Amino acid sequence: MAAFLGRRIAQGAVVVALVATIVFLLIRLAPGDPFAASMADPRISESVRNEWRRSYGLDLPISQQYLRYVASVAKGDLGFSFSLQRPVRSVLADALPNTLLLMAVALIASFAAGIAVALAQVRRRGRLSDRVLGGVSLLFFSVPDFWLALLILTLFAYWGPFPIGGAVDPTSHDLLGPAGRIVDRLNHVVLPALTLTLLYFPLIARHQRAALLDELPSDYVTTARSKGLTEKAILSRHTLRNALLPVIALFGLAFPALLTGAVFVEKVFSWPGMGLTIVNAIDSRDYPLLTACVLLGSAFVVAGGILTDLLYRRFDPRLRDEL
Amino acid sequence: MTQPLLSVENLSTWFHTSSGVARSVDGVSFAIGAGETLGIVGESGCGKSVTALSILRLIQPPGRIEAGSRIMFEGKDIVTLDDKGMRGIRGNRISMIFQEPMSALNPVFTVGDQVAEVARVHGNGSRQDAWNRAVEMLSLTGIPSPEERAKQYPHQLSGGMRQRVLIAMALMMTPALIIADEPTTALDVTIQAQILELLVELQNRLGTSILMITHDLGVIAETASRVVVMYGGEVVEEAEVKTLFAGAHHPYTEGLMNAMPQITASRGRLNVIPGTVPSPTEWPSGCRFRDRCSYAWERCEREHPPLYQISGSHTSRCHLAVEPERRAHPHLPLVEQANATV
Known part of the structure; x- marks a missing residue:
């Protein structure tokens, strides 16, 4: 187990380093730079722009820039954001917790809802309620994310008890006690998380339903029936445990979304998360910020893969004996 | 046998598929007494496993136990029992051992x-x-x-x-009846013997009845006291094991006996029953075994044979029971004749 984890983490570190290198090069190959694209002010002369470039080391050959970058990352310094004029580390420290909170709530709710819907469908397989649930899933699966976000925003702007924008209440949050602050944050997370859950659960429900139906003809299901178990117990205990594996794979794939977030939904609900940060970083050619975001993103992809393997081992004892 | 533990009466389990109705089990009757071991023997597709699953009502759609079937167990008819009552029997009063322990x-x-x-x-x-x-x-x-x-x-x-x-x-739960569906088929020969011994020993200790379903007459000989031979979804012969091994009546049972390799016999080709089991969606008219039978004559095509009583508790679904002289004139079965002309 320890050997397995050690090997996977070492492999992951190599992947992250490669991704960081590729992104570092690709960004600089793209047309424009931080001082050409976003600051298109005609009053700033080219010599001033060149002076700025020199102060950030952008006039050096790419190989030297790369070495300087590697050296600073190795020291734990992610650089200084050009566009926000703040250290990258402090930009991430603001945005990352917001996105982690939103996406964790949304992912957990999506998987819980998806699995529950699939179980309900398979229990009534072939009947009207199975088809209705399938139809509703398909509907939410096909809806564009920004449209659903706007719809929910509009609905709750009129009737809802939940705030429709931001991660905290800007006027009262700092005055609240610790418990009040948590409640305030949770209130703000409801609508964006609800939107994301409605968008994500259909995919999980469809996969889970198919996986459950695949398991039903198994011999062990007949054995379970012959023991006198109810269909409900067979489905939610015997079949579900075996049918979870394909959905765990899905979870591993969805895990990096914890970081990148959902740009449109964050935008509609003014959620100050990573999605917005990344879009702004691309827009303004903010090299250090963008490279840091991609570095973190690849680390999440690698972590998602390791987490998937650990979950597989947790749910399928046959995999535990393998290295 | 006064009051049997389980009596299956006119059991029909049909599968209503898009390619027709498969009459996998078609009017099967037998009974098991308390503490008795009954063997059901037959080749793949004869309906023996479907019979076993029907007794615990484990048949899944499109399969269905047809009206007119009765399975009496401890005073209740399993066919009409509600789901809760059925679950109370499964694993508790009747339990099942399956073929593939894997x-x-x-x-x-x-x-x-x-x-x-x-x-x-x-x-x-x-x-x-x-x-x-x-x-x-x-x-x-x-x-x-x-x-x-x-x-x-x-x-x-x-x-x-x-x-x-x-x-x-x-x-x-120390059930009254255990249905063992090919319990040793997937195992090595040495392990097979151990498992059969274990079953017999536990039966003696606990007084459980066993319904032993197998394609292997050797397993029947070792464990059962009475045997039901199935072919084409029907019972074709029923007898005490000793009677059957001393003299099978139905040509299909005869074929099964001859197909067992004999260690004393001279080497040569193994005896086989020509042809394969016909499809349960279209059983032949008359006798379902006639195409593969070396005695078949026109009566076998015209008339579906009833279960004739041969002696005591020995029954056989073959017209030879009333025209025994035809046994002296075997010929090539229909399937062989068809192959020969091609």
């Missing part, structure tokens, strides 16, 4: 947990009681160090061990 166990739960589950469903003790009982049953079926084995997963056990686990599971 796939019949759920791979993600420990074997002890799966055995204990039976007691958790039917017993009224605690989880711990159920577990202790499971370990006790595993030990009874001859599994060494049962406490440790109970905590292992199916893939960590050998095929023979897994079959012992299934037997322990079947015996948890």
